[in-house]
Amino acid sequence: MFVVSMALVAAAWEAYKKWGPQDGGEVLGWKILPRAKDRVMPHISDIFSRFTDPLNRASDETVLEVVLKGVWFSFRLVLAGFGMGLVAGMLLAIVMTRFRFAERAVLPYLVVSQTVPLIALAPLVASWGGKLELFGWEWPRWMSSAVLGAFLTFFPIAVGTLRGLQSPTAASLELMDSLAAPWRRTLVTLRFPAAVPYIVPALKLGAAGAVIGVVVSEISTGLRGGIGRLVIEFSQKTTGDPAIVYTAVLGAAFLGLVLAGMVAIADAVFMRNRPKEVDA
Amino acid sequence: MSAVVVSGVSKVFSTGKSAKVDALQGIDLAIEPGEFVSLIGPSGCGKSTLLRLIANLTEPTTGSITVNGKPSRQARLDQDYGMAFQQAGLFEWRSVAKNIELPLELKGWDRAKRRARAMEMLDLVKLPDFAHHMPWQLSGGMQQRIAIARALAAHPPLLLMDEPFGALDEMTREHMQAELLRICKETDTTVVFVTHSIPEAVYLSTRVVVMSPRPGRITDIIEVPLGGSRDDDTRETGDFFSKITEVREALRGAEYAVGARGIEDR
Ligand SMILES: Nc1ncnc2c1ncn2[C@@H]1O[C@H](COP(=O)(O)OP(=O)(O)O)[C@@H](O)[C@H]1O
Ligand SMILES: [Mg+2]
Numbered sequence: 001m002f003v004v005s006m007a008l009v010a011a012a013w014e015a016y017k018k019w020g021p022q023d024g025g026e027v028l029g030w031k032i033l034p035r036a037k038d039r040v041m042p043h044i045s046d047i048f049s050r051f052t053d054p055l056n057r058a059s060d061e062t063v064l065e066v067v068l069k070g071v072w073f074s075f076r077l078v079l080a081g082f083g084m085g086l087v088a089g090m091l092l093a094i095v096m097t098r099f100r101f102a103e104r105a106v107l108p109y110l111v112v113s114q115t116v117p118l119i120a121l122a123p124l125v126a127s128w129g130g131k132l133e134l135f136g137w138e139w140p141r142w143m144s145s146a147v148l149g150a151f152l153t154f155f156p157i158a159v160g161t162l163r164g165l166q167s168p169t170a171a172s173l174e175l176m177d178s179l180a181a182p183w184r185r186t187l188v189t190l191r192f193p194a195a196v197p198y199i200v201p202a203l204k205l206g207a208a209g210a211v212i213g214v215v216v217s218e219i220s221t222g223l224r225g226g227i228g229r230l231v232i233e234f235s236q237k238t239t240g241d242p243a244i245v246y247t248a249v250l251g252a253a254f255l256g257l258v259l260a261g262m263v264a265i266a267d268a269v270f271m272r273n274r275p276k277e278v279d280a
Numbered sequence: 281m282s283a284v285v286v287s288g289v290s291k292v293f294s295t296g297k298s299a300k301v302d303a304l305q306g307i308d309l310a311i312e313p314g315e316f317v318s319l320i321g322p323s324g325c326g327k328s329t330l331l332r333l334i335a336n337l338t339e340p341t342t343g344s345i346t347v348n349g350k351p352s353r354q355a356r357l358d359q360d361y362g363m364a365f366q367q368a369g370l371f372e373w374r375s376v377a378k379n380i381e382l383p384l385e386l387k388g389w390d391r392a393k394r395r396a397r398a399m400e401m402l403d404l405v406k407l408p409d410f411a412h413h414m415p416w417q418l419s420g421g422m423q424q425r426i427a428i429a430r431a432l433a434a435h436p437p438l439l440l441m442d443e444p445f446g447a448l449d450e451m452t453r454e455h456m457q458a459e460l461l462r463i464c465k466e467t468d469t470t471v472v473f474v475t476h477s478i479p480e481a482v483y484l485s486t487r488v489v490v491m492s493p494r495p496g497r498i499t500d501i502i503e504v505p506l507g508g509s510r511d512d513d514t515r516e517t518g519d520f521f522s523k524i525t526e527v528r529e530a531l532r533g534a535e536y537a538v539g540a541r542g543i544e545d546r
Contacts (some may be wrong), residue, residue: 171365174337178363179386180356189382193373275372275416 010044017041042243047250050243063244067230067251074214074226074255077142081149082210082259088150089157089206096158097191098183105187107162114155118216122148126221141223148217152209160202164195197274200267207259215252227251281349283438283470284311284334289343290495291329302495303329307343309489309498313437316464316471318481320489320527321534326496327474328442334472335363335440348437359383361438362431366446368423370415376426377402377411383434401429404463421452428460439464442474454512457483461510478531482506482523483515483538490527491533500530 007100017036025033034040042050051064092110096103126146166188175188218228230248238245291304304326311317318329332338333345336352347355355361362383370379381389381396389397402408415423415490424444431439445453457480464471475481481488482504490500504523506514514520 089293169369171367171369172371173366174332175363177337177367177421178335178356178361179359179383181386184385189385190371193371196373272413273373275414 009275013041013044017043036094038149039238039242042246047246050241050247062161063247067227067246067247070225070227070230070248071255071258074218074228074252075258076145077214077218077226078149078207078210078255078259080120080143080146081214082153082207083150084146085150085206085210086157088133089202090161092154092158093161094187096162097187103162110155118148118152118213119220121151122217122220126217126223142225144221145214145223145226145228147216149210149213152213153206156202156209157199160198160205161195164198165191167198168194179202196270200263200270203263203266204260208256210259211252211256211259215255227255249262281313282310282346283313283315283348284309284472286310286330286334287343287345287382288334289340290320291326291333291338292341300416300529304333304340305495305497307496307498309501311472314465314468315483315487316399316461316473318473318475318485319491320478320481320488320531321491321496322477322493322531323476324496325491325493327476327491329496330491331440331442331472331474334519335361359387359434360436361440362434362436364424364427364431364439364441364444366461368420368444369425370423370430371414374415375411376413376415376418379426380430380433382430383493387434397433398429399432404432404466405429406457421448421456424448424456425459428463432463435467437468437470439469439471442469443476444473445480446475453480454515458511460484465508468522478524478527479515481509482520482527488527490534491531499534502527502530 017038020036021033022035022037024035027033038046051067052062055061055063055066080119090108096106122129122144125147126141128144165187172190172194173186176190180188214226215228217223217230218226219232222232223229226247231245231252234241234248286307286309289304289307293301293303299437307330309317317495319330320325324355329338333340334347334352336345336347336356348358348360370376371382374382377398378454379393380401381394384397385395386527399408399411403410405428407422407425407429410418410422415426418426427444428439431441436501445456448456460471461484463469471484473481473484483505488502488504489498490496490502492499502523506517506519506523
């Protein structure tokens with residue numbers, strides 16, 4: 001399915017190049033149709049052949065190597081951000097489950113926190129880099145990007161986990177009570193396993209959030225080494241080298257796919273032996 | 281020593297700033313070991329509340345409750361009773377055997393001992409081949425048997441059941457009733473059983489406790505001397521039918537008392 005849809009997208013791209021207006025077009029007076037020139041829309045084959053060429057005359061690294069290095073750098077940031085967001089989100093959900101007043105006190109702030117645009121937050125968090133010191137540990141620059149990834153991850157995880165932890169029926173909870181199970185035991189034996197079908201979809205949202213948070217903050221803070229930075233660098237070269245920016249974009253998409261694949265594996269592992277139709 | 285003693289118990293739920301529900305009032309009840317006692321009455325008369333009080337899942341407003349000669353709280357901590365609800369409530373992520381082992385895990389038994397007991401319980405409820413199935417692969421009746429196996433896994437002397445067969449079809453239900461009597465006889469378990477089916481109460485019980493609502497109280501206690509060995513033929517005897525009539529009339533009396541009170545309240 002995926003391969004077929006990819007082929008269709010590629011075919012549409014090439015068809016537009018063939019028959020679309022070379023200098024853009026107007027619909028009802030609005031200049032919205034993109035220009036189909038090679039300089040703006042390179043051939044798919046050019047984009048892929050660009051991967052195997054050297055980055056520039058002075059360099060002996062191919063574009064593919066540069067992009068993969070960027071993806072690897074960003075991937076580690078995404079993992080760090082995702083991990084921090086996961087832990088923070090789950091801890092918040094556990095605290096909100098344990099203390100009902102915490103849910104009423106904290107949840108509104110979480111919702112509000114997500115309405116702050118990432119772009120507005122990025123420079124602030126980035127400014128901590130090299131300046132902030134916590135207990136003798138200096139805040140590294142890359143940490144800012146990871147934190148912004150975590151910022152987009154923790155919210156769906158917290159909300160999904162909270163719904164899941166609260167999902168056991170009154171009868172199930174009374175059963176644990178009747179067995180004299182302490183709260184922590186009920187958390188581990190009942191609430192947490194019951195929450196898994198709610199956590200897995202939240203992982204998908206959280207992983208997507210981590211990728212967006214890291215890449216966007218790399219772009220807006222200009223952090224060196226990641227795929228986000230490559231997107232800016234390459235986009236400045238489009239005049240002479242139109243295909244190259246698309247290689248960075250494809251690299252960013254690849255990063256997203258890797259994360260999606262990891263979550264799909266987690267899904268398959270955690271949801272085995274579960275009834276197949278679950279309304280999460 | 282009595283299995284359960286409820287003395288002078290009342291329960292008031294506060295449902296709002298000043299709104300209160302008198303769920304139970306003036307409840308006295310003593311249950312001896314080996315008895316099978318049913319609580320019957322219209323819905324809202326406090327049957328579940330009384331059962332949950334005995335289980336110490338909620339505290340009485342006044343009065344006291346002992347189970348096995350201990351305060352009910354201590355009995356709960358010691359797992360002196362097992363419990364089964366209308367929904368089997370099996371954990372869908374655990375195999376059948378693992379579900380049965382749950383009370384034993386909480387008691388800190390080791391794996392081998394737990395597994396051996398689970399197998400024993402599966403034999404008892406006649407599902408020996410289902411240890412490794414997942415709950416959702418079982419029918420409703422089979423799930424309810426597993427719930428009973430789980431409730432009895434630690435061999436508690438007392439079994440508390442809240443409409444456990446309420447969600448089953450009539451045929452399965454009668455079969456489960458017969459199975460429950462057999463199991464309780466084999467394991468020597470005292471039972472407190474909530475139901476709103478009159479034939480179910482009469483078939484199972486040595487005593488039927490008739491309750492009425494607003495406030496919830498006991499209006500009648502009816503002995504059912506049908507003997508220890510009951511089977512499908514018991515359901516067709518004259519004694520069985522006359523007991524059903526007796527319980528029905530007691531329930532009607534209880535309802536009439538409510539009607540009269542309703543008028544009084546205006
Ligand atoms: N947790 C609770 N909070 C408030 N009211 C309750 C609660 N549990 C039961 N009640 C009230 O107590 C009364 C008895 O309920 P219940 O014991 O469930 O009756 P039954 O099981 O006989 O149908 C009902 O009026 C019900 O609304
Ligand atoms: Mg009830």
